[in-house]
Amino acid sequence: MGTPQQRIGSGFGGRSTAREVLEGVDLTGRLAVVTGGYSGIGLETTRALAGAGARVVVPARRPEAAAEALEGIEGVEVDGLDLSDQDDVRGFAARFLKTGRAIDVLVNGAGVMACPRATAGPGWEYQFATNHLGHFTLVNRLWPALADGGARVVSVSSAGHQASPIRWEDPWFDRGYDRWLAYGQSKTANALLAVHLDRLGAAFGVRAFSLHPGAILTPLQRHMTREEMVDRGWIDENGALADPAFKTPEQGAATQVWAAASPELDGVGGVYCEDCDVAVPAGTDPDRAGVRDHAVDPVQAERLWAFSAELTGEDAFA
Structure with missing residues (x-):
């Protein structure tokens, strides 16, 4: 039986930092x-976990850039991983095992957003291949560990x-591509x-969570033009942050980080979180925050697992 999708009163909120939680x-x-x-936000996640004493492995599509960005953070190691390449995912998992x-802790945080139409595999x-199928194979290949x-x-989801x-009926957008719907x-x-x-x-002591991290200006927006971000009210004409709802990294x-390590979530799992708490269903939130039913539906989840296993040939539970 799943954990109810309702707030638990963590004592933290949207302005809490990784270090604070x-x-x-x-x-x-x-x-x-x-x-x-x-x-x-991935860099800040690594920094916070390492700062609390964890050893952190960072698999990266650009290992040299990763090593440079992580220089000076103790307890961190870097390896190569391109999530859009299934063989590369298997290679990383084999090396780790x-x-x-x-x-x-496994944080599935890497991803792309609103990129031009492209395919993988x-x-x-x-976007589906990288954000989802790459992590699906990673989870299944790392299952023994x-x-x-x-x-x-x-898993880092989004309000998207x-x-x-x-x-x-058309998961690959063969009938017309919309980069934002594909991201969603x-x-x-x-x-x-x-x-x-x-x-x-759960029977093996493994619990899983997803979350919306909030709106943050990061390299995730690299496929957006400045004009697009100005039109959305995210930044001003000079490129400075204009939306007060945005968070710092x-x-x-x-x-x-809260989902990964907080003792408040012991014995809990399968829920979507935001602002350092379990999120409410979007249908009950007047500001339309929270999670839509289609993203936490166990029937849809089981169907997606079977579909992903068929596509990738991976299923640690088969």
Whole structure:
């Protein structure tokens, strides 16, 4: 039986920082894997987890850039990983498993947003392939280490999930590409992965979460023009932040760090979080925050798992 999608009163909020939510939490001896852990909110996640004593592995598409960004942070190691390339994902997982180490935390944080139409693998839409299928294969290939560690698996979704459920009739956008709907579908997939992984993994002590980190200016916006961001009210004509609702990267990292390590979530799983708490269903929030039903539906989650397993040939539970 899943955890109710309702706030638990964590005592933190949208302006809490990653460091604040880990105050008093000792992660010495724990190992975390953080995809995208060298840029934007991923970098702040790595910094916070390492600062609390964890050993952090950062698999990166650009290992040299990652090593440079992470220089000076103790307890961090870098490896190569291109999530859009299934063989590359398997290669990273194989190298990690050879070390014989257990994983206590896996943060599925890397991703792309609103990029031009492109494909990966055998014609898979690029955002779905990278944001979801890459992490799906990673989870399944790392399963022995996750189970050994009784890990928490944290998938970074987005409020963008509200734009689109899984488009079962046209998941690859063959009938016309919309980069924002494609992003929304991939973020729904991130949330649904957590729902079904938690259902499968709870018996092994593995719990899964998804989350909306908030709006933050990071390199994730690299496929947007300045004009687009001005039109949306995110920045002004000079490129300065204009929307007071935006968070700093340290605040944006807080919810995923909270989900990864807070003792408040012991025995909890399968839920979508935001602002360092379990989110409410969007239908009950007057500001339309929270999570849409299509992103936490266990029937949709099970269907997506089966679809992803068929596409990738990966299923640790088969």
